[in-house]
Amino acid sequence: MTISQGVFVDARTSQIAANLASVRERITAACHAAGRDPESVTLVAVTKTYPADDVARLAELGVTDVGENRDQEAAAKAAAVPGVRWHFVGRLQRNKARSVAGYADTVHSVDSLRLVDALADAVVKAERGAALGALVQVSLDDDEHRGGALTGQVEKVAEAIAASPVLALRGVMAVAPLGWEPDEAFARLAAIAARIQQRFSAPDAAADWISAGMSDDLESAIQHGSTHVRVGSALLGKRTPLG
Template sequence: MTGEEDRAGRTTREDELRGNVAQVRERIRAACAGAGRPEDSVTLVAITKTFPLEDVRTLAALGVTDTGENREQELKQKAPDAPGLTWHFVGQLQSNKARSVVRLAQVVHSVDRLSLVGALSKAAVAEEKTVRCLLQVSLASYGPEGAETGMSRGGVAPGDVPDLAGAVAGADGLELGGVMAVAPLGSDPDEAFAALRAVSSRLRSEHAGAGWISAGMTGDLEAAIRQGATHVRLGRALLGTRPPLG
């Protein structure tokens, strides 16, 4: 798009993203105000799955410097060419992809089994870095039967969190950061995220530094913030309709 076209009133992608960021920031501000929380208590993570590297760079220029990917392949394609960002891996992770993810991401949101803890620890030691890990908690019991789809699949049962947390806390190269969850489709997000908040509270009684709660997406970020989310993961609200996977 040329400068003349811009002056003619056509909206550029940068303009679109700037407007979306402003709207999202206002939603976060209003939700924090309603919950009696400071706005800076919530970190916005842009989920850029299927969107191009140029969008990642534009969001970074607009101040959104926490970026999340669901797939190891896309993380490998984007992260090396967008330095200076905090990269979050938020998708289901196969143990054989652990080193690739650890090489590029600072945070893994989807730790849900002991075998993955071992793979991540081995990779972190090999890469000589420390990776912050969040335990993905299953909230399946708070939604209609069969409601779990996509990213909400997986996750450790709330009762199994202490054992998994102990494994992460004791693993070389890993730091226990907190919990993550997705509210099942058809659930009451306040109820689901209140359950996650309770899990987080119990976790912090044993691991005081594990205070992150990664919860809330485009449709339910307000409920997540009401229930204590420290990180919200937004794709559609920031970037628009998602292109099909290649």
């Protein structure tokens, strides 16, 4: 059963609308401070642990890019709420690749050659009819126990994505490591992003996305060139995780 749009007039919608206005004001102010056009930054609403009704509310309010961290939760919401672009932003296991390829527009968390292969195979089997967008997730602190390609492997992963006829290299993604100042983290990501864009961009395929910045550090990320900020709690509030 899908959730139709245009049905919510309630306190929760008003709360989300107020939060959305505040986040958009922050994005606009950060862009002005950085000498950038606010239209150059896409807001991706991260709805993990929030119900499909909240995704539908966001869609009514004009938010068309939605991010999820877990496939089981994302797949159910994608089936329930049509008309938005789904971004998979969490750590992705290869055995979930086929499911994700069925609904996601872009996977932000590609961090290994094996995952590139799994996604490419999944796109073929899903018979999508369009390439799956992919970003290389960068481990800025080179911690092997966390998600992200080590900095020395980023270009190899990007090269594999770019070489696939069913994947589209969009750019890079990262999360500021714990204990790092956001400016330090996002400056390092910007330098890596510049190398990827220079090497892999083409007139019809610009690898120019920088997916960086969340509720607490989006201003710093925008200062360092983020094109996609992934915002959850500032939009939807704190919530006890589902399941």
